[in-house]
Amino acid sequence: MxxxxxxxxxxxxxxxxxxxxxxxxxxxxPLTINGEDIMETDGISDEEFIQKMKNGATVKTSQxxxxxxxxxxxxxxxxxxxxxxxxxxxxxxxxxxxxxxxxxxxxxxxxxxxxxxxxxxxxxxxxxxxxxxxxxxxxxxxxxxxxxxTYMFACIVPETLTYLKNGGRISPAAAALGNLLKIIPILKVEEGYIDVSDKVRTTKKAYLAAIEKTIDVPNKEDYYWFVVHSDCEELAKEYKTIVEEKVNQDVQVMPIRAIIMAHTGPGTLGVGRLKKLYY
Structure with missing residues (x-):
C-alpha cells in the first residue's frame, strides 16, 4: 500500500x-503588506496582522x-x-x-x-x-x-466593504455607496466561486439571513457544519449556538486567518456546510 x-x-x-x-x-x-513581502505565518502573528489591517494596511496575497x-x-x-x-x-x-x-x-x-x-x-x-x-x-x-x-456552501458577512474594494471584488464607487447607506452584503461561496448573494440593511439581519440560506438543505446529518470568523470569536460562538439548534448537528467554530482575511477583513463572520464523504 x-x-x-x-x-x-x-x-x-x-x-x-x-x-x-x-x-x-x-x-x-506569500503576503505583501504595505509593499513588504513576507511569508504567511513567518514574522507576523495573527494579532499583528489584524491590527495592521485595522490600521489601513494595503495587503495583497499570492499563490x-x-x-x-x-x-x-x-x-x-x-x-x-x-x-x-x-x-x-x-x-x-x-x-x-x-x-x-x-x-x-x-x-x-x-x-x-x-x-x-x-x-x-x-x-x-x-x-x-x-x-x-x-x-x-x-x-x-x-x-x-x-x-x-463533496462540495462546500457558505455565506460570509464582512463588517465593511473596504477590504472587498481593496481586493478588487467590488468597485470603489460601490463600496463607498454601500458603506454610506449601511448596506451589508451577504457573500456566498459555492462551486468554488465567491459572489454576492443578497444585501440587507443591518448586520444582525445579514447574519440571520446567512444562516437561513446555508441551512436550507435536506439531510443535515450528511454535512459538516461550521462558523468561521476573523477577530470576533465571541460573536461566532453566539451564532454557533443558533446554527446548532437549527440543524441539530455539531457546529465547529474556526478562525479565518491571513490569506482569506486579506480579502474579507477583520470582523467577518461566516456560516457554512461541507458535504461529508462516505468511504
Missing amino acids: NKIAILVDSSADITNEEAKALGIHVIRM PLLGNLVMKWKELLEEYDAVLFLPISSKLSGTYNSAVLASQDFDGKVVVVDTEMACCPLQFTAMDAKKMAEKGYSLEEIKNKIENE
Missing part, C-alpha cells in the same frame, strides 16, 4: 502546529511560490510514496493550474485536486483524504471522490 502525504495550502487556515497534530502538511503562501511548492513535493517524496495536494479553489487562485503543470514532472507521484474550497473545509477534506489513504484508496480514487462527491 502506498504511503500518501496530504498537503494543503495556507488558505486552509491551519497553523503548522495544528497540521502536525493532524498528520497533514502545509505549503505557505505559493512554484519553486517552494516543488521543493515541498520533493521533500515529502523522500518520506512518502506519493503526494495529494489540496489547494484553494481554482476559481479563486491560479495555484491549482500552476500545480497541475508542475506535477507533470513527477511521473504520477503528485496529484492535484480541484477542491472548489477554501478555509476550514480544506482541513476537513484533508482529514478525509488522509483516512481514505490509510484505508488503501489510490491517489486517483481519492481525487475523484473529492471532486465528484
